[in-house]
Amino acid sequence: AQSVSQHNHHVILSEAASLELGCNYSYGGTVNLFWYVQYPGQHLQLLLKYFSGDPLVKGIKGFEAEFIKSKFSFNLRKPSVQWSDTAEYFCAVNLYGNNRLAFGKGNQVVVIP
């Protein structure tokens, strides 16, 4: 079955630490990849997306993600986190041309000032 896996559901970091969240998917065919963020009390917002081209994608707020096709992975990174990055992060995948998004279980990230 098609699935999206995110590990280390709860992550606690200090400000200025680096963040890396893993995302692996099991899909055949061409995929589109997304990272969404849900800040406390707010709705899901798109952080970044990969459709095609350069596998290193830069998003908002200093986040970036790298698509490694051979590893079926799309890991999210930020070199130096801030307290305001406290949020839940979701990896999502769909097949090209299909709006049905499959989400991972999410990573709850807490940044301590």
Add this chain to the structure above:
Amino acid sequence: KAGVTQTPRYLIKTRGQQVTLSCSPISGHRSVSWYQQTPGQGLQFLFEYFSETQRNKGNFPGRFSGRQFSNSRSEMNVSTLELGDSALYLCASSLGTGEGLNEQFFGPGTRLTVL
């Protein structure tokens, strides 16, 4: 431009009742998708509507249904509510065609509690 709006934001119902949730997409967007978010199951796809037609359907029972109007606004209906239907229901809109097919913008959700 205005984002995706959902009404109502909160809803409390009892088992056996039915409920209708509404979603207004971003102006110009023709695709509306619905998702259910629960602590146990996470975010799960319910269905997608494009140009008033259901284009994709997730693995939910027939008690969950939806429709889309000519102005792209969408409603979803849940009949014979069960306790397990308590969840945050999210609506997402996208252009629905071309590369924009796949970038979805989410609304704030409707929090449904079934007692």
